[in-house]
Amino acid sequence: MTKAIIPSNDPARLARMQNEKLRMVGVDKAALDAQVREKREAEERERAADRAAAATTISFTAQLVQQEVVASQARRMQDRGVDAFRHQQEAERRQREAQARHEEAAAAAAEQAANLASPWLNEAPERGVSALAPHRVRPDHFKAFPPHQTAAILTTQAQQVEAKRVAEEQAAAEQAAFEAQAAGHAAEAERQAAAADVRRWQAAQEVLAVQQRQAEEAFSKEAELRAHLNSQQPTAAYFAQWGTSHR
Template identity: 45%
Template sequence: MGRASAGNTADSARLERILNAKQRLIGVDVEALNAQVEEKKQIKHVEQALQQHHAEASSCHLGMMTMNQLDAASLRKTWDREVQDFRATSQGKATTREWDLNRPDAKRQELPARLGDDDPRCGPASLQRFAGEDLTVGERTAAQREQCRAWWDEQTAAKVQQKQQEQEEKFELAATIRGLDSLQCSMMSDEAAARAELARQIAAGNAELRQLQAATRDAERQKELRAKLTELEAAKQDPWLNEDPQQAASAMSPARVRKDHWKGMSAAQRDAITQEQLGQVLARRAAAAQAAAEEAAAAAEQHSIHKAVMQQAQAAGDFRRKQAAAAAEVLRRQVEEKAARDAQVKETYSNKVSDSYYAQFGTSHR
């Protein structure tokens, strides 16, 4: 017994490893793994906070951009209206220097043959004075015609300007809506791609961590198994431990042994114990392999669920983009139909005044 104690205590590190059941069975630094898990959770929390911040910033920028576009459109309409008013009031043909040379009614501006009964140009022989004659009928008729023409031109210009303004507002609103829809679709696509990439990275990290843990456990198990098999083989080949147990047989009874000659169990008994221990080791390895397979199956199922959710989200995004494109197409067709209908109405109900209308002034139909 003294020699066995001395041989077993020679390798103190190996003896401590064998006697420490927790280290022999677990063999993994649980605190380090927990620290890694907590670190990944913190990284994920920071990424989520950054994504939320980016989403809020994008929404704020979108609102500011929309307000700036609306303000610019309003300023542009105001400027166009002022330019048109200035052209109508201050840049007419009558304000140019060459108006006297190119004036179509220059002859009408000349003095008539007589200005009145007391015109000094008309003498007694001119026969320009008659009783009951209305000398202002021409001027009055011309003034009436000019007044009617001015009213009609003013009304026509106001209607045309109003239609142009309405058409410009419709086009600007449609362009703003299309821009907003395009920006929203682009942001949703970028967000979906970022989420898919993040999920893929997390899944890859988890798979790598599982493989590392499985490899570590397998290495520890193989190391422990080799140590046990080495120890068992050494015990089998040790000459002192394999002494013949028949020396301890008692002459008084086959069931009794001599304590001063006891050398331990027989080889068959030791082999049976060894086989039983080996079966226990194999059973533990099979249970660990089954647990690893179940964990891998659960991870694969979770991955398939996440993939299905991402596919549904992508399909929903494609459907929204198709709806937006269809709405834009319908709006474009409506704008074209409205323009054609307005042109037809303008052509049909233009209510133009011809020269025959003006020619009937001062005439009689009786």
């Protein structure tokens, strides 16, 4: 059941009475305006604080990502320095070992030459002459090998020296190949680590961009919603219910 609206002789006054936003009877407008203003100021301060917190979070995240990238680069530089120092030490060690082998071979050759030239291993004709007659030889003073046996011994020694040299060169070549392969693997691992750092940095930048865009969209939507809510005006359907049971 509806209740008839009481007519008024002053249509303007009646319109003001029916408009909740315009009527002034029994309303402390100054206090209400102050409350609305304080509420809007509080909401604006809250939104500003949210924006500042979001900006601070994004800034801190960017700084952490940058610090991680710098630290990763520093670690890679340190690893490269350690590898270079290790390679230098390894090269010096190989050089010392080669020098020691060369000196050892030279000493062995000198000792062998001295032994071969020693009178204990060579015949002395004057010591092999028998005291009984100058044309007789004392067998117990004969120390030398026949020429063909001496040549065979020298040939065998030369073959052994050559075989040892070839084996050492082969071992050195294998070691160099292994070290080159290890250096290649280390360089590839470093390249992959650098690429991974770049990908992480790019992903972090994308995340930061998405977060910033989402924050801006959220602030924009909130501002639009508040502007829409604060600007709504009563429609004719609202005034049609004035003085009825719906009120």
